Amino acid sequence: xxxxxxxxxxxxxxxxxxxxxxxxxxxxxxxxxxxxxxxxxxxxxxxxxxxxxxxxxxxxxxxxxxxxxxxxxxxxxxxxxxxxxxxxxxxxxxxxxxxxxxxxxxxxxxxxxxxxxxxxxxxxxxxxxxxxxxxxxxxxxxxxxxxxxxxxxxxxxxxxxxxxxxxxxxxxxxxxxxxxxxxxxxxxxxxxxxxxxxxxxxxxxxxxxxxxxxxxxxxxxxxxxxxxxxxxxxxxxxxxxxxxxxxxxxxxxxxxxxxxxxxxxxxxxxxxxxxxxxxxxxxxxxxxxxxxxxxxxxxxxxxxxxxxxxxxxxxxxxxxxxxxxxxxxxxxxxxxxxxxxxxxxxxxxxxxxxxxxxxxxxxxxxxxxxxxxxxxxxxxxxxxxxxxxxxxxxxxxxxxxxxxxxxxxxxxxxxxxxxxxxxxxxxxxxxxxxxxxxxxxxxxxxxxxxxxxxxxxxxxxxxxxxxxxxxxxxxxxxxxxxxxxxxx
Numbered sequence: 001x002x003x004x005x006x007x008x009x010x011x012x013x014x015x016x017x018x019x020x021x022x023x024x025x026x027x028x029x030x031x032x033x034x035x036x037x038x039x040x041x042x043x044x045x046x047x048x049x050x051x052x053x054x055x056x057x058x059x060x061x062x063x064x065x066x067x068x069x070x071x072x073x074x075x076x077x078x079x080x081x082x083x084x085x086x087x088x089x090x091x092x093x094x095x096x097x098x099x100x101x102x103x104x105x106x107x108x109x110x111x112x113x114x115x116x117x118x119x120x121x122x123x124x125x126x127x128x129x130x131x132x133x134x135x136x137x138x139x140x141x142x143x144x145x146x147x148x149x150x151x152x153x154x155x156x157x158x159x160x161x162x163x164x165x166x167x168x169x170x171x172x173x174x175x176x177x178x179x180x181x182x183x184x185x186x187x188x189x190x191x192x193x194x195x196x197x198x199x200x201x202x203x204x205x206x207x208x209x210x211x212x213x214x215x216x217x218x219x220x221x222x223x224x225x226x227x228x229x230x231x232x233x234x235x236x237x238x239x240x241x242x243x244x245x246x247x248x249x250x251x252x253x254x255x256x257x258x259x260x261x262x263x264x265x266x267x268x269x270x271x272x273x274x275x276x277x278x279x280x281x282x283x284x285x286x287x288x289x290x291x292x293x294x295x296x297x298x299x300x301x302x303x304x305x306x307x308x309x310x311x312x313x314x315x316x317x318x319x320x321x322x323x324x325x326x327x328x329x330x331x332x333x334x335x336x337x338x339x340x341x342x343x344x345x346x347x348x349x350x351x352x353x354x355x356x357x358x359x360x361x362x363x364x365x366x367x368x369x370x371x372x373x374x375x376x377x378x379x380x381x382x383x384x385x386x387x388x389x390x391x392x393x394x395x396x397x398x399x400x401x402x403x404x405x406x407x408x409x410x411x412x413x414x415x416x417x418x419x420x421x422x423x424x425x426x427x428x429x430x431x432x433x434x435x436x437x438x439x440x441x442x443x444x445x446x447x448x449x450x451x452x453x454x455x456x457x458x459x460x461x462x463x464x465x466x467x468x469x470x471x472x473x474x475x476x477x478x479x480x481x482x483x484x485x486x487x488x
Contacts, residue, residue: 077103077201077230079485080221082208083251084111086471087457087478088236089191090161094482095234096198101488103228104200105221107207112188114238118471123184126158126475127468128175138469142462145437146476149445153479158472161479165190174318176468211254217452218258231488234445234454234481251459255435259449263433263461270324271316274338275418278382282310285378286317291344294327294419297334302326305344310382313423322465328422339414342376342383352409359397359405367400368393374412386411434461445481454481 081092084106092104118124129135132150136143159177162169167190168180179186195202210222220229237251252262274280286309293303302323309317330336343351355374362370371387372380387393390411391404400408435455439448447453456477464470 077101077228078487079103079232079234080105080228080230081200081234081236082221083236083238084108084202084204085236085238085457085474086112086115086191087238087474087481088234089188089195089478090475091234091236091454091456091478091482091485092200093191093194093198094479095485096195096200098483099487100485102195102198102200103230104195104202105206105208105223105228106202106204109204111192111202111204115188115191116184118184119178121184122178122182123187124176124178124466124468124471125162125169125187126155126177126472128155128159128171128177130155135469138465138467139473140463142437142460142464145442146462148443149476149480152483153476155472157479158475161475162187162190165194174467208250211258213258213450216450218450232452232454232485234456234478234485235459236456236478236481238458252434255455255459258453260435260439260447262435270321271311271423272314272320272324272327273420273423274314275420276416278385278415279310279315279417280312281385282379282382283312285310285382287342287376287379289344290319291341292319292323293339293341293414294323294330295337295339296330298337301330308340310379314420315417318466322467324422325463327419331419331421336419338417338419340417342379342412342415348409348413351412352406355405355409359400363396363398365397366393367391367395367397370397374408383412383415386415434459436461443480444484445477446484454485456481 078100079092079095079102081088081095081102081104084092084104088104088106089111092102096102115123127135127138129138132147132154135155136146136150139146159169162179167186169177170180171177206223208221208223211218212220212222212227218233220227221233222228235251235254256262286307288307289305290308291303291305292308292315294301304319304323306319307317308315308319327336346354358370358373362373367387368384371384371393374380375383384393387408390407437460440446440455440460441448445454445456447455457474458470460473460477462473464473
């Protein structure tokens with residue numbers, strides 16, 4: 001019998017059940033009872049053990065040893081789901097909907113902690129791309145593994161699920177779908193109601209600290225002194241992004257110990273840190289129509305157009321987040337720089353004519369006093385810092401040389417950035433890494449290594465951009481896992 005532990009024992013919470021009530025004895029976990037104070041301190045013979053249901057036991061008066069259960073005694077649960085995030089919630093609810101006896105273990109005080117902060121609190125539930133091939137190409141090398149999965153529960157089914165549960169969705173720019181209420185908490189509320197409606201036994205404040213396995217099967221999981229046993233298990237503990245929400249990577253450690261390969265998680269959808277103060281001075285400002293070009297050792301690598309958000313440490317927003325994995329590759333090769341085209345829809349000649357017009361209308365003003373007119377709306381403070389570094393902004397406009405005027409045009413078409421690196425996992429929207437898909441039966445999400453184990457969500461090595469793709473992966477993997485778990 002193998003036993004693995006990677007965390008200190010923490011107190012497990014009592015079951016919530018439906019509406020927070022204790023489950024009936026029939027839903028019990030078959031604990032083995034022994035009064036404290038037996039003379040020899042050993043467990044009694046198996047035939048003398050008395051099976052018990054869930055109840056609030058007196059402190060320290062009950063001892064458990066689930067691995068000494070008689071072999072003929074059935075596991076009290078059909079399924080244990082470890083992790084109450086998006087994929088764990090939909091998996092548990094789906095299995096309960098099918099009539100399985102399900103226990104959901106969540107380490108936090110409440111369910112769905114990371115779900116509540118996604119999309120800046122709005123929750124980008126999915127991407128409404130109707131063409132499945134176009135959609136799945138966004139998942140890069142994982143595309144070929146996902147067709148069967150998404151044919152069972154894809155974007156259409158996700159819309160249907162939430163609307164059926166009284167949460168209408170709206171589609172915004174770039175086909176990103178959000179709850180009409182614009183509240184991530186409403187998404188969590190719907191999922192929690194789904195699991196409760198389907199009879200799932202919920203235990204919060206219950207971090208799993210040990211996993212027990214024998215002969216290629218998990219036999220039990222443990223939090224503090226209590227062990228829980230089931231016929232099958234779904235591990236949905238998430239990746240390592242936003243560790244403050246409980247995503248601290250313990251699932252990867254268990255899976256390695258169980259024989260799975262694990263590719264080290266790294267931030268893949270994450271903001272970029274930059275050197276330049278002009279960009280940091282614009283913290284909180286976003287521009288929707290910008291073009292950014294990345295260079296490796298001054299050689300152009302790639303360009304992207306879209307929305308850029310300036311932050312106190314650098315740049316973010318969908319455009320930046322979705323290019324982070326490419327930038328990460330470049331950083332291994334040398335110095336990475338970038339330029340932002342503040343006027344991507346205008347060529348150099350057109351922009352210069354407009355600037356000449358502004359100069360002609362403001363000949364007696366100083367260059368400093370017309371920077372706002374030269375800059376796209378909202379970023380003149382940052383442009384002013386750049387101008388002060390490169391020009392004498394006290395110069396009267398009529399005295400600006402032709403050469404300096406052309407330099408101004410080129411600067412506005414190529415605002416400079418030096419990329420210092422990617423921000424860490426604490427700021428990552430998505431982290432890559434995880435279990436290779438070749439080790440999972442992607443038609444069912446069942447492990448090929450452990451016969452009674454399913455893996456879902458961020459535990460899988462699937463690279464994907466922001467824009468609803470990550471949560472859709474959670475819905476698809478979780479629902480399919482919950483649909484394929486078997487009764488005892």
